[in-house]
Amino acid sequence: MQWTDEAIILGIRRHGETSVVAEVMTRARGRHLGLVRGGRSRALQPVLQPGNAVEVTWRARLDEHLGEFRMEPVELRAARLMETATAVYGVQAMAALLRLLPERDPHPHLYTSLSVILDHLHDPKDAGELFVRFEIAVLEDLGFGLDLARCAATGAREDLAFISPKSGRAVSRTAGLPYADRMFALPPFLALEGRAADRQSLEDALRMTGYFLHRHVYEPRGIEISAARNGFVQAAMKALGAARTMPEASSTGEKPIDILLP
Known part of the structure; x- marks a missing residue:
């Protein structure tokens, strides 16, 4: 069996003395592993550094095999x-999120x-907003999507x-x-099209997505949220002048966790 696809390197691990097992995110086949001799x-x-874009060809005798990668930068x-x-942290954090999805x-x-x-991670403001949207998209694909389009109580779409x-x-x-x-503030940049994120709205958004990831994904699986997140x-908030020490998380679920990170 063989296929070729666009891919982004997520990480590698050593295999023997000269080879590695590469983990990539492909356009058409999701997260995939393969041996690189x-x-x-x-x-x-x-070439095999996280964040790099490559063209990958995968070959294996059977579909369920690990298979081998050939890569072109x-x-x-x-x-x-x-x-x-x-x-640096953003690449690792997004790779950790993608590992929550089935291979x-x-x-x-x-x-x-x-x-x-990956093309906007150098700007903390852009990186923070895009990262929040990425977390929301991963939650959606895991079956825990947020409904931010209308009021749960009245059905209204305004205010x-x-x-x-x-x-x-x-x-x-x-x-x-x-x-x-007892509720999270809805960050304006998530509610209003064309509204840019500011420091406070980014903090509110990261607190909110961190809570839902902890509640629906990490806690039920018995795993910790990634250190890279x-x-x-912390790097994004520091760059925006908002670095501070966060209190410990509560996992009762009765009130929002009053921190950015569970």
């Missing part, structure tokens, strides 16, 4: 991605989003101001005001 050579090491971003902390399960929109975000921590649905200002202390958020 000679992957530790001087010629291939610069398309865009080598790795050197640029090492220039800022948001980029070989197609998610072409996530491939496209990943490619776009949406809160997000319910129980349902993940938007709530209008009028309906939600009596319960405001913590690093990304």
